[in-house]
Amino acid sequence: MLIVADENIPLLDSFFGDIGEIRRVSGRTMSADDVRDADILLVRSVTRVGRELLEGSRVRFVGTATIGTDHVDREWLERNGISFSAAPGCNANSVAEYVLSILSLHAEQRGLEDWTRISVGIVGVGNVGGEIAHKLDRLGFDIRLCDPPRAEREEEGGPQFVSLAEALECDVVTLHTPLTKEQPYSTYHMVGERELDALTSDQLLINAGRGEVVDTVALQARLEQGDAPLVALDVWEQEPRISPDLVDQLWLATPHVAGYSLEGKVQGTEMIYQALSRFLGLPVRKKAGQFLPEPALSKVSFTSAADEDDAVRIALRVCYDPRRDDTRLRAAMGGSADERAAAFDRLRRDYPVRRECSSLKVQLKGTSKSLQDSFRAIGFKLKI
Template structure:
């Protein structure tokens, strides 16, 4: 059995080495010739999987080690009888860590001693948005949830969903919708001129979902106007050839890495390994936890003298500080040509340094308040009291 896989999917040998021969190729430039004799195809979001790629191949299974599927022509795969599996929720904790780190920086910028004074509108309440909402609720934030498809399906559910305009009235808006171009609830350019005009300099817009949900050209124009909001973008239109002028104008700019924790990546590999094993009738003996190394930073300690908000910020940024990725992306955008910038954008993702989730860090608390203990637990840190 031949398994053709994106070279950037981690632990391919560990999970698939005893299932078949593995051929690694570039996901961005993967061609029909690369996959013609493959039985199994494993990709990430940078590869468009459709008739043009697979027609005439012997591929019987496609797995994407990502939560999204908008890069896959699911209808064509179904028509051809090609099995498919994604990895929904694999990097939810990683993206939530990213958003919490951005929130902590924003609260600091606003000189807030208590970051829960910020109201947060979450647009898209799936695996990622739902996990973010749960943690923010536990931390004591005022959260408003917007998810029209769920609101229709669950009129009597546990959540009280609000309209998009109500979510956009919050201090912070975090976008986590899938990308849809058809149907009743299109998300393509969902945030455009009208929505951007309603945001003010007292608000922060975060997009770590899908780049095309925000009209990047209209956002660039809005950021030149008075009273423009602060914006943190991790996802962009036309990746990897993103707009360098927009990078200059946003508050935080990162190269589509919100979900790039080691835990998230490895869990994505594990989920498609499970799907392949099920297809072939093989036992699933391997788990992500077997392959996670000891983190570079394993423990931090706080005493009773620690101020609550400062302690949370220190621990969050010990795991992840988005300003490092921001600096790297801005430097990459100084390249002269669009081709050079595109290559640099992809290289930032390909060569991304190891980043661990908050759950990898043990926090030791000596004589601290129960409130601080509860907040660390809510975020997902391991506690030693």
């Protein structure tokens, strides 16, 4: 059995080595010739999967180690008897920690000692948005949830949803919708000229969902104005050929790595391994925890002298500081369009190991219960 897989999916040998022969290829340049003799295809979001790639091949199972599926023509796969599985929610916690780190930086820049004074509008409350909402609610933030499909589908007694316009009134607006174009509540260019004009210089817009949800032309025009909001982008229209001019205009720019914690990536691999095992009628014997290495930093300690807000900021940024990814991306914006695109892909391919907060044990000596609660809400392991 031949398994063709994106070379950037982690732990391919560990999970799939005893199922079949593995052929690693570049996900960005994967072609019909690469997969013609494959039985199994494993991809990430950079590979378009449909008739053009698979017609005439013998592929009978496609797995994507991602939460999104807009790169896969699922209707074509179903018509052609090809099974499909994704990894919904695999990196939700990774993206949530990305957003928390940005909120921490933003609060510090605004001179807020208590970061929970920031109101946050969460647009798209699926696996990722829901995880962010859960953490922020436990931390005591004022949050507004915007998800029209859920609001229409769910009855009273569930979460309280607001309109997009109401979410855009918050200090920070963070986008986590799928990309849809023809369904009700289309998200393509959902944030356009009108929505951007409603934002002020006191606000921050984060997009760690899908690049095409924000109209890039309208965004660049808005950022040229004196009262423009701060903007942090992790996802981009026309990746990997992103605009260096747009990067220059942003408060924070990262190369589509919000979900790139080691835990998130390995969980994605585990989920498609489980789905493939079920498809083949094989027992599911492997779990991600078997393969996670010892973290480079395993423990930090705070005493009763620690300032609560400082302690949270320090611990968060020990695990992940988005400014490092911002610096790497800006440094990659030289050269021709082809060179920049290749550099963008290299940043993702060669991404350094990033561990989630759950990998770090926080020792608290004589600290308050509120600080303990904050660390628990974020997801740290505590030793008291």
